[in-house]
Amino acid sequence: MVSDQRKLRLGVNIDHVATVRNARGGAYPDPLRAARIAEEAGADGITAHLREDRRHISDADIEGLMDVLSVPLNFEMAATDEMQQIALRHKPHAVCIVPEKREERTTEGGLEVAREENVLAHFIAPLREAGCRVSIFIAAEKRQIEAAHRIGAEVIELHTGAYCDAHAEGDFERRDSELARLRDMAGFAHSLGLEVHAGHGLTYDTVQPVAAFPEVLELNIGHFLIGESIFLGLEPAIAEMRRLMDEARA
Numbered sequence: 001m002v003s004d005q006r007k008l009r010l011g012v013n014i015d016h017v018a019t020v021r022n023a024r025g026g027a028y029p030d031p032l033r034a035a036r037i038a039e040e041a042g043a044d045g046i047t048a049h050l051r052e053d054r055r056h057i058s059d060a061d062i063e064g065l066m067d068v069l070s071v072p073l074n075f076e077m078a079a080t081d082e083m084q085q086i087a088l089r090h091k092p093h094a095v096c097i098v099p100e101k102r103e104e105r106t107t108e109g110g111l112e113v114a115r116e117e118n119v120l121a122h123f124i125a126p127l128r129e130a131g132c133r134v135s136i137f138i139a140a141e142k143r144q145i146e147a148a149h150r151i152g153a154e155v156i157e158l159h160t161g162a163y164c165d166a167h168a169e170g171d172f173e174r175r176d177s178e179l180a181r182l183r184d185m186a187g188f189a190h191s192l193g194l195e196v197h198a199g200h201g202l203t204y205d206t207v208q209p210v211a212a213f214p215e216v217l218e219l220n221i222g223h224f225l226i227g228e229s230i231f232l233g234l235e236p237a238i239a240e241m242r243r244l245m246d247e248a249r250a
């Protein structure tokens with residue numbers, strides 16, 4: 001039995017249900033239905049990224065999630081005025097500030113906090129005042145973590161993409177050094193009093209070493225789970241991820 005304090009939360013990212021919907025337009029598959037199934041399957045939260053180009057999640061999806069969810073919404077967004085206004089209108093439980101480029105296929109690397117410290121400090125202040133927990137999606141780098149702490153973020157989410165890519169490419173030396181970096185930086189962030197989350201590209205093969213870091217309190221996982229649900233169904237796909245996380249944590 002895993003005690004509550006050590007229990008690792010699973011945030012299920014439903015962006016790529018919307019990617020499939022948007023491939024044809026129309027209303028299905030419905031990300032809100034996926035969110036409700038994820039809740040039933042044991043998700044502790046739902047994550048959705050409203051991209052500036054609206055390539056997957058739409059404004060209406062965010063509105064619907066705010067209405068139907070009984071678990072917290074982690075709203076991922078770029079640091080733009082438009083997104084700030086949307087977040088302030090909905091006041092989700094958490095706002096995760098992520099870097100965004102229109103030409104990228106997926107979120108490349110973490111937010112450059114150290115160089116944009118003043119701008120970001122002003123940007124997140126109203127979100128914090130509105131009661132949102134502000135999280136910053138960053139690479140596992142000391143200077144970014146220190147900057148996130150200085151600007152007043154309560155949470156950081158470490159980008160696990162480089163670790164997962166190295167595993168997928170079979171470069172196990174690089175994978176292990178990325179994992180060691182994630183472990184060290186999770187410990188460092190925790191020592192500053194930051195709550196530590198992690199995510200991006202995690203799969204059944206890569207989740208356990210990250211889930212085993214005691215400082216990490218939440219994993220956000222989407223693309224792999226939505227893909228796996230084609231074969232297993234969404235509920236069993238999530239249940240298996242939950243099982244692997246609990247096993248690693250025990």
Ligand SMILES: CC(=O)[C@@H](O)[C@H](O)COP(=O)(O)O
Nearest residue numbers: 015049076098105106107200
């Ligand atoms: C920031 C992040 O990691 C998530 O948003 C996830 O990657 C899904 O969104 P994209 O695939 O659009 O990057």
Ligand SMILES: NCC(=O)COP(=O)(O)O
Nearest residue numbers: 199200201220221222223
């Ligand atoms: N912030 C990471 C996230 O929400 C999920 O990323 P992925 O599993 O879709 O790559």
